[in-house]
Amino acid sequence: xxxxxxxxxxxxxxxxxxxxxxxxxxxxxxxxxxxxxxxxxxxxxxxxxxxxxxxxxxxxxxxxxxxxxxxxxxxxxxxxxxxxxxxxxxxxxxxxxxxxxxxxxxxxxxxxxxxxxxxxxxxxxxxxxxxxxxxxxxxxxxxxxxxxxxxxxxxxxxxxxxxxxxx
Amino acid sequence: xxxxxxxxxxxxxxxxxxxxxxxxxxxxxxxxxxxxxxxxxxxxxxxxxxxxxxxxxxxxxxxxxxxxxxxxxxxxxxxxxxxxxxxxxxxxxxxxxxxxxxxxxxxxxxxxxxxxxxxxxxxxxxxxxxxxxxxxxxxxxxxxxxxxxxxxxxxxxxxxxxxxxxxxxxxxxxxxxxxxxxxxxxxxxxxxxxxxxxxxxxxxxxxxxxxxxxxxxxxxxxxxxxxxxxxxxxxxxxxxxxxxxxxxxxxxxxxxxxxxxxxxxxxxxxxxxxxxxxxxxxxxxxxxxxxxxxxxxxxxxxxxxxxxxxxxxxxxxxxxxxxxxxxxxxxxxxxxxxxxxxxxxxxxxxxxxxxxxxxxxxxxxxxxxxxxxxxxxxxxxxxxxxxxxxxxxxxxxxxxxxxxxxxxxxxxxxxxxxxxxxxxxxxxxxxxxxxxxxxxxxxxxxxxxxxxxxxxxxxxxxxxxxxxxxxxxxxxxxxxxxxxxxxxxxxxxxxxxxxxxxxxxxxxxxxxxxxxxxxxxxxxxxxxxxxxxxxxxxxxxxxxxxxxxxxxxxxxxxxxxxxxxxxxxxxxxxxxxxxxxxxxxxxxxxxxxxxxxxxxxxxxxxxxxxxxxxxxxxxxxxxxxxxxxxxxxxxxxxxxxxxxxxxxxxxxxxxxxxxxxxxxxxxxxxxxxxxxxxxxxxxxxxxxxxxxxxxxxxxxxxxxxxxxxxxxxxxxxxxxxxxxxxxxxxxxxxxxxxxxxxxxxxxxxxxxxxxxxxxxxxxxxxxxxxxxxxx
Numbered sequence: 001x002x003x004x005x006x007x008x009x010x011x012x013x014x015x016x017x018x019x020x021x022x023x024x025x026x027x028x029x030x031x032x033x034x035x036x037x038x039x040x041x042x043x044x045x046x047x048x049x050x051x052x053x054x055x056x057x058x059x060x061x062x063x064x065x066x067x068x069x070x071x072x073x074x075x076x077x078x079x080x081x082x083x084x085x086x087x088x089x090x091x092x093x094x095x096x097x098x099x100x101x102x103x104x105x106x107x108x109x110x111x112x113x114x115x116x117x118x119x120x121x122x123x124x125x126x127x128x129x130x131x132x133x134x135x136x137x138x139x140x141x142x143x144x145x146x147x148x149x150x151x152x153x154x155x156x157x158x159x160x161x162x163x164x165x166x167x
Numbered sequence: 168x169x170x171x172x173x174x175x176x177x178x179x180x181x182x183x184x185x186x187x188x189x190x191x192x193x194x195x196x197x198x199x200x201x202x203x204x205x206x207x208x209x210x211x212x213x214x215x216x217x218x219x220x221x222x223x224x225x226x227x228x229x230x231x232x233x234x235x236x237x238x239x240x241x242x243x244x245x246x247x248x249x250x251x252x253x254x255x256x257x258x259x260x261x262x263x264x265x266x267x268x269x270x271x272x273x274x275x276x277x278x279x280x281x282x283x284x285x286x287x288x289x290x291x292x293x294x295x296x297x298x299x300x301x302x303x304x305x306x307x308x309x310x311x312x313x314x315x316x317x318x319x320x321x322x323x324x325x326x327x328x329x330x331x332x333x334x335x336x337x338x339x340x341x342x343x344x345x346x347x348x349x350x351x352x353x354x355x356x357x358x359x360x361x362x363x364x365x366x367x368x369x370x371x372x373x374x375x376x377x378x379x380x381x382x383x384x385x386x387x388x389x390x391x392x393x394x395x396x397x398x399x400x401x402x403x404x405x406x407x408x409x410x411x412x413x414x415x416x417x418x419x420x421x422x423x424x425x426x427x428x429x430x431x432x433x434x435x436x437x438x439x440x441x442x443x444x445x446x447x448x449x450x451x452x453x454x455x456x457x458x459x460x461x462x463x464x465x466x467x468x469x470x471x472x473x474x475x476x477x478x479x480x481x482x483x484x485x486x487x488x489x490x491x492x493x494x495x496x497x498x499x500x501x502x503x504x505x506x507x508x509x510x511x512x513x514x515x516x517x518x519x520x521x522x523x524x525x526x527x528x529x530x531x532x533x534x535x536x537x538x539x540x541x542x543x544x545x546x547x548x549x550x551x552x553x554x555x556x557x558x559x560x561x562x563x564x565x566x567x568x569x570x571x572x573x574x575x576x577x578x579x580x581x582x583x584x585x586x587x588x589x590x591x592x593x594x595x596x597x598x599x600x601x602x603x604x605x606x607x608x609x610x611x612x613x614x615x616x617x618x619x620x621x622x623x624x625x626x627x628x629x630x631x632x633x634x635x636x637x638x639x640x641x642x643x644x645x646x647x648x649x650x651x652x653x654x655x656x657x658x659x660x661x662x663x664x665x666x667x668x669x670x671x672x673x674x675x676x677x678x679x680x681x682x683x684x685x686x687x688x689x690x691x692x693x694x695x696x697x698x699x700x701x702x703x704x705x706x707x708x709x710x711x712x713x714x715x716x717x718x719x720x721x722x723x724x725x726x727x728x729x730x731x732x733x734x735x736x737x738x739x740x741x742x743x744x745x746x747x748x749x750x751x752x753x754x755x756x757x758x759x760x761x762x763x764x765x766x767x768x769x770x771x772x773x774x775x776x777x778x779x780x781x782x783x784x785x786x787x788x789x790x791x792x793x794x795x796x797x798x799x800x801x802x803x804x805x806x807x808x809x810x811x812x813x814x815x816x817x818x819x820x821x822x823x824x825x826x827x828x829x830x831x832x833x834x835x836x837x838x839x840x841x842x843x844x845x846x847x848x849x850x851x852x853x854x855x856x857x858x859x860x861x862x863x864x865x866x867x868x869x870x871x872x873x874x875x876x877x878x879x880x881x882x883x884x885x886x887x888x889x890x891x892x893x894x895x896x897x898x899x900x901x902x903x904x905x906x907x908x909x910x911x912x913x914x915x916x917x918x919x920x921x922x923x924x925x926x927x928x929x930x931x932x933x934x935x936x937x938x939x940x941x942x
Contacts, residue, residue, distance in 0.1 A: 002446075010588065013590055013591065013633055014590065016633050016634070016678075016679075016801075018633065020634075023591050023633060023634070026589075026591045027531070027591050027592070028531065030446070031443075031446045031447055031589065035587070035588045035589060036587045036588050038588070039587065039588030040588075055449065055586045055587065056585055056586055056587075056588075057582070057585075057586065057714070058585075058714035058715060058795070059632075059678060059714060059715070059795045059796070059799065060715075060796070061714075063586075090860060091860050091861060092860070093859075093860050094854065094857035094858060094859055094860065095857055095858060095859075095860045095863050096853065096856050096857045096858075097863065106821050106822075107676070107717065107818065107821065107822055108672065108720050108721075108818070109672065109720075109749060109750055109751050109815070110751070111723040111750045111751070111767070111768070111769060112672065112673070112720035112721055112723060112750065113720070113721060114706060114707050114708050114721050115705075115706040115707070115769060117876075117877040117879075117880070118460055118480065118706040118707045118877065118879060118880065119458065119460075119706070119707045119708060121717070121718070123853075123857075124860070125850075125853045125854065125857050127854070127859070129850065130849075130850030130851060130853045130854045131715070131796055131798075131850070132715040132796040132797070132798070132853070133714065133715050133796075134714065134715060135711065135712045135715065135716065135717050135718070136711065137458075137708055137710075137711045137712070137718045138456065138458065139458055139480060139482075139876075139880045139883060139884075140867075140870065140876045140877075140880055141867065141870065141871050141876055141880065141884065141902075142456070143897070143898060143901035143902065144860065144864075144901070145454055145455065145456065146454055147453060147454060147455070147578075147579075147582055148449070148451065148452075148453050148582045148583070148586065149451050149452045149453075149454075150449050150450070150451040150586060151449075151450040151451035151452075151489070151491070152451075154450040154451075154491040155449055155450050155451075155587070157491070158445055158450065
């Protein structure tokens with residue numbers, strides 16, 4: 001059993017415009033099998049570049065098939081290429097670390113922010129457009145987290161679709 | 168799944184129709200499961216497939232029965248924790264101790280009561296003390312799977328025509344278990360021996376009547392006796408209602424159909440989880456991590472032993488693998504060691520608790536049962552805080568670590584939903600549901616008393632990928648969170664409410680912000696010899712924010728003594744009412760007497776301290792983490808946050824780039840064009856202050872080589888390095904550290920009592936612990 005939604009409803013979901021009654025249905029009913037198709041169509045229609053998105057890491061960050069060589073890479077909406085998808089895109093970002101009281105006070109009243117001798121905030125920005133793609137909040141010294149490593153081969157098998165050439 | 172040999176050999180059983188002992192029968196079920204990959208070898212769901220209506224009819228009856236019993240039974244309780252907050256749960260098990268169906272409520276106990284049943288089975292309770300119709304057993308032992316001692320479980324075997332057909336368990340969270348510190352989740356003690364009364368699957372009743380010796384003994388060992396007894400009656404009544412319901416179902420549907428159902432439904436639950444994972448998740452691997460602070464060197468933390476007097480950090484890395492089979496694996500390699508505090512947990516509490524989360528996303532149906540566990544591989548390394556290798560550990564506030572570590576699991580699994588478009592399921596994480604206001608003494612009725620305010624049941628929730636988190640709404644451990652009525656809390660506690668307001672600026676910023684927490688200011692009133700303490704996160708945040716969103720605000724504490732408030736009330740002077748809106752402004756202090764002593768700092772864990780009538784205590788309940796870049800937040804949402812007092816104007820400017828005006832009434836209007844221009848500038852400012860990650864890594868690497876970090880941070884790493892060569896190797900590889908670089912705990916000078924010499928519960932004679940995870 002599955003549910004059915006229109007592409008417009010999925011597009012509205014992505015924009016944050018979908019009425020709550022439908023969002024609630026999406027939460028409470030079995031999942032819709034066309035979601036991935038509509039989701040990718042929506043993302044691709046909203047992008048200004050020619051590469052094809054096949055998965056999402058964030059509101060402005062996607063896995064895309066690069067049009068010139070069919071490599072799967074991580075790409076910002078602005079077109080900034082973070083490199084091959086099996087690598088950690090964060091290593092090719094720029095970073096700002098909130099590691100003292102003054103930097104923390106820019107985002108929370110001092111007493112409501114962490115003590116930076118225990119914990120720091122690491123903000124990862126796109127080097128081209130300055131979008132904040134990620135905030136990490138680890139102890140000092142912590143390795144950069146490689147959050148998601150998708151298994152596209154299995155995913156396409158689950159979806160019953162042919163996989164991209166360079167997975 | 169670990170299958171243990173029956174240490175007692177093959178003996179004929181007397182309880183089951185098949186003549187096997189409970190333990191032999193359970194081992195046979197486990198063996199068939201392991202051999203076939205299907206629960207109890209049930210590759211075909213014969214009953215469900217041939218009579219689906221009959222199958223569903225039984226499911227509906229037993230599910231409705233356990234839910235109904237919970238709703239009725241909780242009215243027996245006087246404790247607001249049970250009656251107001253719904254901190255109870257009833258679960259039906261098959262004879263092997265695997266959960267079939269559970270009620271609503273604190274469903275972490277699906278697993279904990281099941282572990283207690285399995286312990287009784289594995290340790291031959293069948294022959295001694297015997298399992299008979301009308302018996303009742305009580306368990307709250309944390310070394311037998313319980314979360315913390317205050318969750319008391321009553322377990323009743325169900326017989327039909329002289330044959331055992333099921334177990335039913337009921338659990339309530341009691342207010343006090345007689346630990347060193349008063350309250351159900353106290354923290355003054357550091358070992359099991361101070362953690363309160365612990366009952367190990369003890370037979371506490373027969374012929375449907377609790378034993379008088381147990382009732383007398385247990386009451387003497389706790390502070391809140393009337394609540395204790397009424398909770399006991401709540402659990403017994405609920406179990407007996409469910410037993411009656413089961414017998415009715417058997418009469419209506421037939422014993423054979425019921426017996427088939429009790430196994431097939433577990434396999435059905437296993438398949439259900441796999442189906443949902445395949446429908447919702449991106450297969451692959453997710454790495455995530457969480458931390459929380461244990462600041463014990465502070466002067467307001469009094470512990471009985473010097474070896475506990477140290478600052479430490481809970482470290483909980485997790486690798487989630489969504490496998491091609493649709494099953495999943497959660498591996499907690501690299502966790503830090505257990506410690507001398509009450510925040511340790513055990514594997515069952517850890518794994519069972521995950522279903523509380525998953526019922527809110529992966530399996531939001533009535534079908535959550537032990538089948539989900541059979542579709543999940545858990546790895547909890549021995550010696551870590553998730554799986555202590557010492558029988559002395561304390562667990563009273565295991566939730567301090569559990570809720571903190573689980574927040575990262577939300578983020579992890581949400582990434583797999585987001586990748587393929589199920590945005591509505593994305594959750595940036597859970598708040599750290601604290602502060603826990605606890606204490607005790609002599610209350611307004613002149614009785615020895617203890618309190619644990621469950622206002623924590625309504626903290627802010629994490630932001631979703633399509634909407635803000637909910638304000639003052641829920642807690643991770645109870646999907647039906649409720650802050651409770653002020654009037655009821657004032658009956659239960661000698662603490663008057665001076666105000667209860669939303670807590671400004673506590674939701675993590677983002678395109679969608681985290682839900683806000685709230686705060687209540689309590690004045691001690693009409694008590695004698697009263698004490699209280701704080702319990703929560705302060706120096707650290709346990710949530711992170713997701714995909715560009717920020718973590719929520721951290722906690723802080725406010726307490727005031729010698730306030731002069733009784734004189735100010737008599738004189739009609741102003742009082743500290745309502746909100747500590749911006750803690751830097753110290754608003755409360757403006758309404759106190761000249762001799763008041765105030766503590767306003769980040770020390771959010773303290774131990775029992777004395778409070779006089781008129782003293783103040785701020786109970787600040789935390790907000791949830793945010794989602795997405797804050798510069799993407801809609802203008803009207805920022806404006807609404809300002810006008811609803813959800814956000815301090817200073818941070819609307821600094822974080823969201825909002826440019827606004829206020830009118831004479833104080834109403835904010837955000838200028839969309841000017842804000843967009845300012846946000847464009849802020850993106851440029853980000854780039855101006857940032858450095859390439861690889862460049863930053865060079866400076867961080869130097870700090871590591873120089874061992875430039877606080878002692879608490881270094882101790883955390885040293886503890887994880889000792890327990891996990893894999894984590895050590897990955898750490899050194901990532902930072903490209905010299906081969907001979909090391910950080911042994913011995914060089915730090917911090918106490919290492921218990922670090923190298925331990926004794927497990929399984930080392931006791933005649934004790935066979937239940938092991939259900941990879942270690």
